[in-house]
Each structure stands twice: as C-alpha cells, then as structure tokens.
Amino acid sequence: MSRYIKVFFLFIFGGLLFSAFPVTAQTKDFTVVIDAGHGGKDPGALGSSSREKDITLSVARKVGSLIEKNHNDVKVIYTRKDDSFVALDHRASVANNAKADLFISIHCNALPKRQNSPQGVETFILGLHRSKDNLEVAKKENSVILLEEDYSEKYEGFNPQEPESYIIFEFMSDQYLKQSLHLASLVQHSLVHNSGRINRNVRQAGFLVLREVAMPSILIELGYISNPNDEKYLKSTTGQNSMANSIYLAFNEYKRDYDKKNRIFSNESSKQPQNTISSENEIEYRVQFLTSSRKYETDSPVFKGLSPVSCYKDGSVYKYTYGSATDLKEIITILNEVQLKFKDAFIVQFQNGVRIK
Ligand SMILES: [Zn+2]
Structure with a gap:
C-alpha cells in the first residue's frame, strides 16, 4: 500500500472514529x-x-x-x-x-x-x-x-x-x-x-x-x-x-459558573450541539432548621408554617430542611426567611440527594 493510500485510510478511519465517539466536553482541572x-x-x-x-x-x-x-x-x-x-x-x-x-x-x-x-x-x-x-x-x-x-x-x-x-x-x-x-x-x-x-x-x-x-x-x-x-x-x-x-x-x-461556561465553550469549539448540563452531581443547597428524634407529619405545627418541608435521616436523627436551590444567593434569601422563625437555621449541601458534609 502506498504511503498516500495509508494516509487516506487513516483519514477515513480517523473521521469515522471521531464521529462515532464525539469529543465530550471536559472541564479542565x-x-x-x-x-x-x-x-x-x-x-x-x-x-x-x-x-x-x-x-x-x-x-x-x-x-x-x-x-x-x-x-x-x-x-x-x-x-x-x-x-x-x-x-x-x-x-x-x-x-x-x-x-x-x-x-x-x-x-x-x-x-x-x-x-x-x-x-x-x-x-x-x-x-x-x-x-x-x-x-x-x-x-x-x-x-x-x-x-x-x-x-x-x-x-x-x-x-x-x-x-x-x-x-x-x-x-x-x-x-x-x-x-x-x-x-x-x-x-x-x-x-x-x-x-x-x-x-x-x-x-x-x-x-x-x-x-x-x-x-x-x-x-x-x-x-x-x-x-x-x-x-x-x-x-x-x-x-x-x-x-x-x-x-x-x-x-x-x-x-x-466557571464549569458551565467552560463546557459551553468546549461544545462550541468542537462544533457539537450544545448539551443541556445534567443536574447529576450538581450541588443542591437546602436550609436545615430542625433536628429531632421524632418523625413529624409534613403539616406539623412544629414547622411554624414552613411548607413543603423535606426530611432526611442522619443516624437515628431526623433532620428537617426547607427550600432547595442550586444558586447560593437564592438559598441565602431563603435562609434569611427561615431564620425569622428558626434563628439557628443554616445551609446544607446535597449531591444526588445525599447530604455532603
Ligand atoms: Zn493584612
């Protein structure tokens, strides 16, 4: 096979490989x-x-x-x-x-x-x-x-x-x-x-x-x-x-924000259609305001009118949260609201539904 034909095949297969496995947008370290x-x-x-x-x-x-x-x-x-x-x-x-x-x-x-x-x-x-x-x-x-x-x-x-x-x-x-x-x-x-x-x-x-x-x-x-x-x-x-x-x-x-911009930029430069960014692995903020060994009904008066309230179990303790946001400013606004009723409320983070400590 002549050199030119080899180059030609490389080109074709390279192209096929490229289109079969599109470059996925990677964020750099x-x-x-x-x-x-x-x-x-x-x-x-x-x-x-x-x-x-x-x-x-x-x-x-x-x-x-x-x-x-x-x-x-x-x-x-x-x-x-x-x-x-x-x-x-x-x-x-x-x-x-x-x-x-x-x-x-x-x-x-x-x-x-x-x-x-x-x-x-x-x-x-x-x-x-x-x-x-x-x-x-x-x-x-x-x-x-x-x-x-x-x-x-x-x-x-x-x-x-x-x-x-x-x-x-x-x-x-x-x-x-x-x-x-x-x-x-x-x-x-x-x-x-x-x-x-x-x-x-x-x-x-x-x-x-x-x-x-x-x-x-x-x-x-x-x-x-x-x-x-x-x-x-x-x-x-x-x-x-x-x-x-x-x-x-x-x-x-x-x-x-940096990751979002970086991904969009990578997508554009590789001429791939822009993917919507998956919410998987995204950090979710909630406001935790109450901890108890008891499991309360969602409309319990102990929540002082906060609704809807989420609950997760940590060991033998039930922890109650209010609000959910992926934006820090948004969750801080919610935190300020909750602190009017529960002054020790604070922000917790979740990833894929699991609390990150
Ligand atoms: Zn200084």
Whole structure:
C-alpha cells in the first residue's frame, strides 16, 4: 500500500472514529491559590489579644480543606501553611507558576484607634481606590514589602507610603476584572448573609499582591481586628469556621459558573450541539432548621408554617430542611426567611440527594 493510500485510510478511519465517539466536553482541572496574609516576622495588624497572621492562616487552611474535601477536580495551593514569612512577590509567583485559575488572599483590617474602629467585612479587587479609606487599606497591606530586602528594585520603585505610587493602578487594564468582581460579590454576599458580618461592600484598591498575579483575584478583609466585637468573632473558632464556610460556599458558586461556561465553550469549539448540563452531581443547597428524634407529619405545627418541608435521616436523627436551590444567593434569601422563625437555621449541601458534609 502506498504511503498516500495509508494516509487516506487513516483519514477515513480517523473521521469515522471521531464521529462515532464525539469529543465530550471536559472541564479542565482547576487550581485555586489560598493566600493567608502576613506570617513569621510580619504579624500583620494587631488586636488587643490576637494577631492578623494567626487568623488569616487558620481561615485559609479551613477554606482550603473544605475545597479539597469536596472538589476532586480542584487543586488547592497555599502560599503558606505555617507561621512563616513569605514575600509578596513570592506569593504571586507561586500562583503564576502554577498557572492558577483563582487567587484568594485573606486578611484582617485595622484602624489605629480602637475606640473609633468600624466593623465589618470588605472584599477588594484590584483597581484605583475610589476613596481615601480604600487607599489606606492598600497602603497598610502593601507596607509589608518594607520588610523585604531590595523591595524598591523588586517592585520597580513602588513606595507603599506614597500616594503617587498608586496612580499606576488607574491605567492598568485588569483583564480579569469581570471574574474577580463576580467572585468578590459572591464572597461578600456570603460573608454578610451566611456569617452575619456587617457589610462594608466590594471595593477597589491598589494591592501589590493582586497586581502581580495573572488570574482572577480578590483580597478579603474579614473584619476589623481593631474593633472589639469583630476581634472577638475573628479569633473565635465558631467565627473562623463560619467565615471559612462562607468563602467556600462562594467558591462553589464561582466554580459552578466557571464549569458551565467552560463546557459551553468546549461544545462550541468542537462544533457539537450544545448539551443541556445534567443536574447529576450538581450541588443542591437546602436550609436545615430542625433536628429531632421524632418523625413529624409534613403539616406539623412544629414547622411554624414552613411548607413543603423535606426530611432526611442522619443516624437515628431526623433532620428537617426547607427550600432547595442550586444558586447560593437564592438559598441565602431563603435562609434569611427561615431564620425569622428558626434563628439557628443554616445551609446544607446535597449531591444526588445525599447530604455532603
Ligand atoms: Zn493584612
């Protein structure tokens, strides 16, 4: 058989194989970098009895382990997993070298005067500050580079204390702005409505660490360590668990949207008709509001008028849930409604009808 005929057969069979087994849309593995602010010789902001670096590390590890436990297709990279000092540019290069898909930096805010300290959560994306407050936050967080040798050279003459240094952020086009803003809104919403933090909104400012990463990125200021109420919450295990869970729930939502877009894109590029995305394996949220050893009728007065109520059995205990949504914002709205009747209600996740813990 001549070479040309062989090539011809390969072509025909290749074509047949291709049409018999259409390329299925696969989502690629996803990498998220969790960046615990400060560490080692840099304690970050100081509260009356706690340090920013300890809170950020604890929350970062909790977020990471929730993601690792529940997403087989996601690789979690930590910029630090212990109390060590990591230079800002190194944090960014860890993410860039891994070609990460997402960068989440975790911090706590502070003002010098404790008596006037505000409280609440802020989620930042990269950009020029629109207010003096935002500039001050960026100045404070960027000042950690003063602890690094050759910072002026490394960061091309950037002086964290000089307002002029920040002008550059006005001219930077952030190609990841849209995705960063999407994640920031989800995280902010989740921390406010799921963890009950005071809302200080999504903001923009010139954070060096965000400038250096080539992927969608956010920087969360979990709360004010200089505010007694916030500090109490920030350093508590309950608070840290709740905040980590809120960030994780927002990540879930972001990842779900990412997968959807990625699949549609793959379908289009392989010229396959668009498939509707199967609801199989999709995460479903419900609001759990009651646990009891008794099985109640669906119209029982113990549900305080909530209807329809679902029930699942966990060991010997019946657990009652209300509402169902695949959208985080939607379930948070339902949660707020349920909490008017059952104040300890919380969000649980199901996959294929089974509770995921
Ligand atoms: Zn910080």
